[in-house]
Amino acid sequence: MQRVTEQTLSETPDGAFKVVVRTQEISHSGTRNVDVCVANIPVLAPDKKVQCFLSGYDFDGLSVKWRATVIEVSF
Numbered sequence: 907m908q909r910v911t912e913q914t915l916s917e918t919p920d921g922a923f924k925v926v927v928r929t930q931e932i933s934h935s936g937t938r939n940v941d942v943c944v945a946n947i948p949v950l951a952p953d954k955k956v957q958c959f960l961s962g963y964d965f966d967g968l969s970v971k972w973r974a975t976v977i978e979v980s981f
Contacts, residue, residue: 908932908933909932909933910930910931910932911931911932911933911934912929912930912931913928913929913930913931914928914929915927915928915951918970918971918972919947920972922946922947923944923945923946923947924944924945924946924947925942925943925944925970925972925977926941926942926943926944926945926951926952927940927941927942927968927970928940928941928943928951937963937964938963938964938965939961939962939963940960940961940962940963940964940965940968941958941960941961942958942959942960942961942968942970942979943957943958943959944957944959944977945957960979965981966981967980967981968980968981969981
């Protein structure tokens with residue numbers, strides 16, 4: 907059975923919205939699943955299917971910043 911063994915969540919707010927970067931390690935695999943999502947400020951956890959625009963694995967040096975009304979993602 908797979909389960910989340912480590913998880914981090916960071917939020918970068920801008921006005922009524924926030925960018926959420928969520929990393930998860932499943933079953934001590936050593937691989938970090940990364941999701942970058944946009945959500946309204948009151949939302950605790952974004953809906954992955956609707957609000958996430960980037961998903962992947964082990965993004966070293968991932969940086970997410972607001973630039974006015976644009977989200978800048980760099981590696």
